[in-house]
Amino acid sequence: MIDRIHTSAVDPEMDEVAVAGHVHEIRDLGGLVFVIVRDREGLVQVVFKQEREPELFEAVESAGSEDVVRVVGEPVASDQAPGGVEIAPTDYEVLDTADSPLPLEISKDVTVDLSTRLDNRALDLRKPETLAVFSLRSTLMTAMESWFDEEGFVDIKTPLISKGGAEGGAELFPILYYDRDAFLSQSPQLYKQILMAAGYEAVYETGTAFRAEDFATSRHVSEIAMFDVELAYIDDHHDVMDVQEESLRHALRVAADTASRELELLDVDLTVPEADFPRITFDEALSILETEFGHFPEDPTDLDTEGEKLLGEHFAEQGHPAFFVVGYPDEKFYYMQDVDGDEIASRKFDLIYEGQELSSGGQREHDVDRMVAAMEAEGVEQANFEFYIEALSYGTPPHGGYGLGIDRLVQQAAGLDNIKEAIMFPRDPTRLEP
Structure with a gap:
C-alpha cells in the first residue's frame, strides 16, 4: 500500500x-x-x-x-x-495525469443538468457533494443492518432469477434461462414467506429488484435497491410497523449523529422522527386530502404522488416527518384482507417519509385455502406459484413484512431532487451505461 x-x-x-x-x-x-x-x-x-x-x-x-x-x-x-x-x-x-479539458467541472460550483452528470458519472462521483450522498447511504444501511443483527434477524439472500413474479404483469423483465423463460426478481417476498414457513422466524435482506415500467419520473428507476424484512409469530400488521418504525428511527439517528460532514456538504438538516409515527387508515388519508387540499387521487384504491406529498405536508406541520397509511383496498392475494372484525379493507400499509412512500408491507395471508381463493378471485395463474403454495401448506405461522426502497430513503435523507442521484450507476428505460 x-x-x-x-x-x-x-x-x-x-x-x-x-x-x-x-x-x-x-x-x-x-x-x-x-x-x-x-x-x-x-x-x-x-x-x-x-x-x-x-x-x-x-x-x-x-x-x-x-x-x-x-x-x-x-x-x-x-x-x-x-x-x-x-x-x-x-x-x-x-x-x-488526467486528460484535459475535463468533460465535467469538479471543483467549481457550476450547475450541470443531471443527464450530463450521469453521462460522465465517473467524474461526477468525484465531486465532494456526490461522494457525500454515498457515504451517507453507507452510514444509513450499516446502521439499519446493525439494528436487525442486534435484534436477532437472520441475514438472507434470495434468487434474482425466478419463474414468476410476486406481482406479475408487465413489470417483469423476461430473460432466457438456458432453454426456459424466466424473469428478473420483482421482490424477494415469496421467498421470505417460505422462510417463515421454514421456521426462520425473522429475516432481512439487502438486495436488488427490477421493475420493467416505462416511466419518466424523479422517483422511479428500473433497478432498485431494497431492504426487505419478514417476521413470524405476529399478532397483526402493527407488529410489523413497530419493527419498521424502530429500525428506521435508529438508522436516521445514527446518520444524524455520525454523518455531520456529509450532511453539511449536502446542506441538509436530517429529520429524525422522535415521536411515534402516526398510523391512519386509507379512508382517513382520503378524507384529509379532500377536506384540507381538495385533492382526489385518480385511482380511488391508491394514493398518487401528489397525495403522498400533501399528506407529508399535513403531518410535517404536526411535527411528524414519517407516518403510516393502513388498510388499502383491492390488495394482492398475499395480504390478509376482509378479516372479520377489521375496520379496514386489508392489513397492508405504506410508510411515507418526507412526503414520499418509502415502503409497502403488512400482514401476509398464511392460510393457504384463503390465499388460493384470493388468487382465483384475482385471476392469478396458480401454476406459476405452485412452489409457494406448497411451501405454505405444511404449517405456516402468522407473519408479515415489508420492502423498503433504499434509493428513496437516501433521496429523502439527502434532500435530492431525483432518485437517480442516490444511485451510483442508475438504470432507467433509456440508460444502460455507464
Whole structure:
C-alpha cells in the first residue's frame, strides 16, 4: 500500500505527513502555488514556494486538475486553509495525469443538468457533494443492518432469477434461462414467506429488484435497491410497523449523529422522527386530502404522488416527518384482507417519509385455502406459484413484512431532487451505461 493518511487526519502537531489524492484546485500566484489535494475524506492545502523548494515548485507548475498526486511534508496550522492546516512540501510525486479539458467541472460550483452528470458519472462521483450522498447511504444501511443483527434477524439472500413474479404483469423483465423463460426478481417476498414457513422466524435482506415500467419520473428507476424484512409469530400488521418504525428511527439517528460532514456538504438538516409515527387508515388519508387540499387521487384504491406529498405536508406541520397509511383496498392475494372484525379493507400499509412512500408491507395471508381463493378471485395463474403454495401448506405461522426502497430513503435523507442521484450507476428505460 502507498504510504499515506487521509486529509481529515492531518494535524499540525505531527512532524511529517504523507497524503495522496486528486488535484482539486490550483492557484498560481507567481512565486507561490497553492494546490488543494482531495481524497475521500476531504481537502488539504499544499503550499509550494519557489524560494523554499525550487525543484518541487518547478515540478508542480505543470500540475493539472484531477491529476493523482502524493505529497510529503510538514503540516502547519493556517486559518486560511481548509480544515485549518496546510502542508509545506518536502516531496511531490505525480502518480497519474488526467486528460484535459475535463468533460465535467469538479471543483467549481457550476450547475450541470443531471443527464450530463450521469453521462460522465465517473467524474461526477468525484465531486465532494456526490461522494457525500454515498457515504451517507453507507452510514444509513450499516446502521439499519446493525439494528436487525442486534435484534436477532437472520441475514438472507434470495434468487434474482425466478419463474414468476410476486406481482406479475408487465413489470417483469423476461430473460432466457438456458432453454426456459424466466424473469428478473420483482421482490424477494415469496421467498421470505417460505422462510417463515421454514421456521426462520425473522429475516432481512439487502438486495436488488427490477421493475420493467416505462416511466419518466424523479422517483422511479428500473433497478432498485431494497431492504426487505419478514417476521413470524405476529399478532397483526402493527407488529410489523413497530419493527419498521424502530429500525428506521435508529438508522436516521445514527446518520444524524455520525454523518455531520456529509450532511453539511449536502446542506441538509436530517429529520429524525422522535415521536411515534402516526398510523391512519386509507379512508382517513382520503378524507384529509379532500377536506384540507381538495385533492382526489385518480385511482380511488391508491394514493398518487401528489397525495403522498400533501399528506407529508399535513403531518410535517404536526411535527411528524414519517407516518403510516393502513388498510388499502383491492390488495394482492398475499395480504390478509376482509378479516372479520377489521375496520379496514386489508392489513397492508405504506410508510411515507418526507412526503414520499418509502415502503409497502403488512400482514401476509398464511392460510393457504384463503390465499388460493384470493388468487382465483384475482385471476392469478396458480401454476406459476405452485412452489409457494406448497411451501405454505405444511404449517405456516402468522407473519408479515415489508420492502423498503433504499434509493428513496437516501433521496429523502439527502434532500435530492431525483432518485437517480442516490444511485451510483442508475438504470432507467433509456440508460444502460455507464
